[in-house]
Amino acid sequence: MIRISNISKSYADIKALDNLSLEIKEGTIFGLLGVNGAGKTTLLSILNGLVEIDSGDVEIFGLNLKNQKREIKQISSIIPQHLAFYENLTVKENLDFFADIQNAKKEDYNKAVEINSLENFLKQRAATLSGGQKRRLNIAIGLLNNPKIIYFDEPTVGLDPKSRNEILDSIKEYKKLGITVIYTSHYMAEIEKICDEVAIINHGQLVEQNTLDNLLSNKTSDKITIEIISKDSSFIQTSEDKLFDTLNLLKKQKVAIKQIRYGSTNLEKHFLDITGFENA
Ligand SMILES: Nc1ncnc2c1ncn2[C@@H]1O[C@H](COP(=O)(O)OP(=O)(O)OP(=O)(O)O)[C@@H](O)[C@H]1O
Numbered sequence: 001m002i003r004i005s006n007i008s009k010s011y012a013d014i015k016a017l018d019n020l021s022l023e024i025k026e027g028t029i030f031g032l033l034g035v036n037g038a039g040k041t042t043l044l045s046i047l048n049g050l051v052e053i054d055s056g057d058v059e060i061f062g063l064n065l066k067n068q069k070r071e072i073k074q075i076s077s078i079i080p081q082h083l084a085f086y087e088n089l090t091v092k093e094n095l096d097f098f099a100d101i102q103n104a105k106k107e108d109y110n111k112a113v114e115i116n117s118l119e120n121f122l123k124q125r126a127a128t129l130s131g132g133q134k135r136r137l138n139i140a141i142g143l144l145n146n147p148k149i150i151y152f153d154e155p156t157v158g159l160d161p162k163s164r165n166e167i168l169d170s171i172k173e174y175k176k177l178g179i180t181v182i183y184t185s186h187y188m189a190e191i192e193k194i195c196d197e198v199a200i201i202n203h204g205q206l207v208e209q210n211t212l213d214n215l216l217s218n219k220t221s222d223k224i225t226i227e228i229i230s231k232d233s234s235f236i237q238t239s240e241d242k243l244f245d246t247l248n249l250l251k252k253q254k255v256a257i258k259q260i261r262y263g264s265t266n267l268e269k270h271f272l273d274i275t276g277f278e279n280a
Contacts, residue, residue, distance in 0.1 A: 001026060002047070002149070002180070007056030009042055009204075016042040018204040019056070024182065024197070026061065029175050031195035031212075032184040033271055039204040040184040041081075044151045047182070048078045061148065077147035079139050081154050087127035091118055091137055094126055095144070104144040112143035115173050117166070132163025139170065149180045156190060168194050188271055192216070200271060216261060229256040 002024040009017040016039045024030045034040050045051040047058065049069040058065035063072050085094045095118075099109050113119055116136040121129060126137060135155055142150060152171065156164040171194055174181050185191055191198055192212065199209040208215070224243055226236045228250065238246040243260075250257060 001059075002061070002182075003057075003059040004043075004047075005057040005059075007046065007053045007058060009039075009046065009051065009054050015204050017046070017053075020201065020204065020206050022199055022206060022209060024180065026180050027175070027178055028196040029171065029181040029183060029194050031191040031198040032182060032201065033186065033188070033191055033198055034184070034201040035186060038201045040201065041153055042204075043201070044078055044153055044182070044184065048076050048151060049073050050078075074145070075148040076151065077142040077145060077149070078151040079142040079153065079155055081157065083134055083138050085126055085137055085141055088125065090123055090125050091129070092122040094137065095122075095140065098141045099144050102145045105146065108144055108146040111146075111177075112140040115143070115170050116140040117170075130163070132159055132166055135159065135163065135167060136170070139167070143174075147179065149182065150174060152181065152183045154185050155183075156185070156187065164190070224260060224262060226250070226260050227258040229258050 002022075004020060004022040004024075006019050006021055007017055008015070008019055018039075020039070020043070032040050032043065042051060046053050046065075047060065049065065049072055053065075060072050061075065063075075065072060086097070089097065095109065095113065098104075113122070116139055118133075118136060118140055121133060121137075126134065129137065139152075139155065156167055159167070168190060171181055171183065183191070183195060195212055197209070197211050198215055200207040224238050224240060226238065226246065228234055228236060236246065236250075247257075
């Protein structure tokens with residue numbers, strides 16, 4: 001369990017985190033949602049021991065951040081928003097370099113390459129990789145220390161849907177390996193696709209923490225949301241009395257359905273409702 005209790009952090013007169021408390025279960029994919037400036041990066045930096053807290057307490061898998069920072073760093077990995085490798089080196093040279101610094105085991109090295117599908121690019125200079133491949137290399141480097149927790153700070157910003165989906169698929173693989181994943185994004189559709197539980201933060205405060213199922217279900221509503229399988233998953237809104245006709249139409253058009261649920265909201269609408277933002 002990761003227990004974050006009443007933490008606050010200010011930069012001069014800006015309150016980046018304001019008495020925030022959260023509990024994150026081991027082995028889950030946990031989504032941190034918030035608009036720009038909500039405090040997501042600050043929170044990830046604190047959990048990784050990169051930024052000091054002003055007050056509050058953090059316990060990660062039984063380790064206390066105040067006096068066990070080194071142990072916490074050993075089991076954690078943060079995948080930064082920016083690309084943190086050498087463009088002029090090949091993929092293999094980069095991996096070898098970072099593996100060496102961290103004294104990585106061969107099996108962890110191979111796992112990082114495999115999960116991120118980098119086998120065919122090992123000899124390629126990093127500068128010549130596509131945007132998605134560069135992100136995958138960034139992630140692979142973060143995996144070399146065989147972390148128990150991985151923090152992703154908006155890893156798909158600026159990528160095309162295919163590359164985004166590849167990264168989301170690789171994240172689901174980490175969960176299968178028993179790694180706890182903390183994922184920040186302001187793309188609601190991504191959070192909906194991969195996260196078990198979600199916390200919404202705004203102005204450094206926790207607005208809501210809930211399971212994705214609870215956030216999305218609204219069984220008192222007469223609206224029904226159908227999620228269809230397409231390149232970038234999309235939602236169709238209907239009502240109970242029109243459900244049969246809508247399903248027939250989708251069948252005729254050979255559109256595959258991923259799930260049907262009660263409620264008019266998807267996560268994006270819910271997020272905008274509770275944070276009061278028009279554009280996230
Ligand atoms: N090193 C710093 N010095 C001064 N202010 C900072 C610093 N880092 C963050 N802030 C401020 O703290 C607040 C929270 O920033 P933070 O980067 O944690 O938000 P975020 O939710 O990650 O935003 P984004 O999605 O844009 O990355 C913002 O008002 C930001 O301007």
